[in-house]
Amino acid sequence: MPEEDSSGQFGMHRRTALKTFGALGAAGVAGATLPGSAAGKGRFGPSWTREQAEQIRRTDANTAPLIDEPVDKLSDSLYIWDTWPLRNRDGSITKINGYQVIFSLTAPNDVPPGARHNLARIRYFYSKNGHDWTLGGEAFENPLGHHQWAGSAMYDQTEDQLYLFYTAVSDGNLPPRERYRQRLAFAKGASMETSSEGVSLTGSFEHHKIAEADGQTYQTLEQSVDQGIVYAFRDPWYFQHPETGEDYVVFEGNTRIEDPSAYQNDWYKWNGNVGIAQATNEELTDWELQEPLLEAITTNQQLERPHIVVNRGNYYLFTISHKFTFAPGLTGPDGLYGFVADSMDGDYQPLNDGGLVVANPTEQPFQTYSHLALPHGDNLLVTSFLNFQDLPGESLDSVSELSPEEQKAVFGGTLAPSLRVQLKGSETRISAELQGGQFLPSAGKSKSGGNGKN
Structure with missing residues (x-):
């Protein structure tokens, strides 16, 4: 995902004790009652x-x-940001002959960090211990789109086949009505080969389009130009329903607003949602858009990289968001937000009352981004990338005021220390900080495995 230029007890960690902070975020200004607001319902469902x-x-x-x-x-030569692990169909992290694999958005680091979004390519890394990663190479030779943004990766053990989901994006240098057009896509057909030398992709991929915005439920690029802030139809996250076995992807979208005059001022432009599509065949080549799982009309414009974790019969829906994408009168830090329901399509309620699960500290409000919550028994493993530190201003807008070399100096562009988060009903707590880029193997009821080719 691009950063737009308008852009219990605490466990031990590598610095001996977890640092905690007591700073409180400012409450948002109360807004007028808007369509669907008081009832917690958006145009299509929970809000x-x-x-x-x-x-x-x-x-x-x-x-x-x-x-x-x-x-x-x-890497010394690449920016690395949005990252996701190779998982089995049940959501557990795959291990193939002892190796874990992650996929990342990458770009050469000889350009200003903001330029990386138009150069993004998906590369993979592998590791035996889950935190010392070796670059394998690019995931695709001929993917869809001018460049690619975030997605997810699934390994089918029976088929010995990879399914790599991603966002196919148009050239950002095109005119506004074509710039950064996004479609959900995936590739399948290749597998992993392991040896004493490491891990490599073998075979060839077939690329398929999953879906694009329909203009009825999900706002198109053209509609966004006329009535929107930041257009989104991206970040497909594969999810197999644990009760039915049905295949889904959840993604970030925007709700089309039928009657802007029904909303106060121009708050209808803040219309982010978590969309969902269901596969209608076993090959996963045909998909059908469904109504959003969650909407944030008049609340937030971007619900990025949504993903689902199931724990003790509860369905946890996580997403990330920026401070600047909250609607007027509201505020929230850059970080991870979460919601819980008793079924996949249930009435999602925010965790911790407001929804905030992981916030950056006030001293460094943009130090990490693109948080990903992964199941680990009754805990969560939360990963992210090192974003901007020591900015001179109070918003991401200040990045544009720096020289290209200064921008490079304040941008991390690599994986940040992971976090362990306790999960209990509708409440969460950060309990430990782990190593940089650490992906813990799945624990608890989730299965892990994988064979691959030796």
Whole structure:
């Protein structure tokens, strides 16, 4: 995902004790009652309301430690940001002959960090211990789109086949009505080969388009130009329903607004949602758009990289968002937000009252981004990338005021220390900080395995 230029007990960690902070985020200004707001319902279903977002607070339980030590970079020549692991169909992290594999958005680091989004390519890394990663190479030779943004990766053990989901994006240098057009896509057909030398992709991929915005439920690029802030139809995250075995992807979208005059001022432009599509054949080549799982009309414009974790019969829906994408009168830090329901298509309610699960510390409000919550028993493993540190201003807009070399100096562009988060009903708590880029093997009821080719 691009950053737009308008852009219990605490466990031990590598610095001996978890740092905590007691700073509270400012409450949002109460807004007028809007269509669907009071009932917690959007146009199509559950809604993250302004009233709920006004409860967002930074606390000791949800504020990440300040990263005040150097973080080892995965590459000396690449920016690395949105990252996701290779998982089995049940959502557990795959291990193939002892190796874990992750996929990342990457770009050459000889350009200003903002330029990386138009150069993004998906590359893979492998590791035996889940935190010392070796670059394998590019995932695709001829993917769809001018460049690719975030997605997910699934390994089918029976088929010995990879399914790589991604966002196919048009050239960002095109005119506004064509710039950064996004479609959901996936590739299948290749597999992994392991040896004493490492891991490599073998075979060839077939690329398929899953879906594009329909203009009825999901706002198109053209509609966004006329009535929107930032257009989104991206970030497909594969999810197999644990009860039915049905195949889905959840993704970030925007709800089409039928009657802007029904909303106060121009708040209808803040119309983010978590969309969902269902596969209608076993090959996963045919998909059908469904109504969004969650909407944030008049609350937030971007619900990026949504993903689902199932724990003790509860369905947890996580997403990431920026401070600047909250609607007027509301505020929330850059970080991870979460919701819970008793079924996949249930009535999602925000975790921790307002929804905030992981916030950056006030000292470094943009230190990490693109958080990903992965199941680990009754805990969560939360990963992210090192974003901007030591910015001179109070918003991401200040990045554009720096010289290209200064921008490179304040941008991390590698994986940040992971976090362990306790999960209990509708509440969460950060309990430990782990190593940089650490992906813990799945634990608890989730299965892990994988054979691959030797």
